[in-house]
Amino acid sequence: xxxxxxxxxxxxxxxxxxxxxxxxxxxxxxxxxxxxxxxxxxxxxxxxxxxxxxxxxxxxxxxxxxxxxxxxxxxxxxxxxxxxxxxxxxxxxxxxxxxxxxxxxxxxxxxxxxxxxxxxxxxxxxxxxxxxxxxxxxxxxxxxxxxxxxxxxxxxxxxxxxxxxxxxxxxx
Numbered sequence: 558x559x560x561x562x563x564x565x566x567x568x569x570x571x572x573x574x575x576x577x578x579x580x581x582x583x584x585x586x587x588x589x590x591x592x593x594x595x596x597x598x599x600x601x602x603x604x605x606x607x608x609x610x611x612x613x614x615x616x617x618x619x620x621x622x623x624x625x626x627x628x629x630x631x632x633x634x635x636x637x638x639x640x641x642x643x644x645x646x647x648x649x650x651x652x653x654x655x656x657x658x659x660x661x662x663x664x665x666x667x668x669x670x671x672x673x674x675x676x677x678x679x680x681x682x683x684x685x686x687x688x689x690x691x692x693x694x695x696x697x698x699x700x701x702x703x704x705x706x707x708x709x710x711x712x713x714x715x716x717x718x719x720x721x722x723x724x725x726x727x728x729x
């Protein structure tokens with residue numbers, strides 16, 4: 558887990574030097590959803606494209622899942638969420654995961670709680686943005702739930718799609 562997070566941090570640090578293939582996203586997203594992708598930070602767009610590629614490499618091609626792969630983090634733009642914020646959330650989460658949830662579950666993204674609020678609440682924010690732009694209900698549900706762990710192995714089609722999204726997100 559630590560090595561994976563370190564790789565994610567390095568990718569975020571060098572994001573400015575890597576291009577973003579908007580054509581790949583435009584092939585999946587409707588014209589109404591594309592502005593949500595374009596509004597994300599460069600590193601988040603690169604991450605989302607990597608999640609999309611991982612979902613496809615795992616054999617999934619469900620349209621709602623592909624949209625969710627690209628837009629699951631679009632709500633992070635609501636507040637600043639820098640690399641050092643992510644590092645802090647990951648470090649606190651490694652030793653005190655209950656605190657991350659408690660500090661982030663309520664309130665506005667301000668002050669010292671801002672990184673925790675963004676980390677915990679961004680799935681809902683992302684789902685709201687995608688729904689407001691006319692996104693598919695299944696894509697909206699996957700986005701809203703993408704950070705929620707399943708209680709056990711996937712028991713239905715929705716949970717299989719959600720598990721695929723979570724696995725791809727965690728891997729990237």
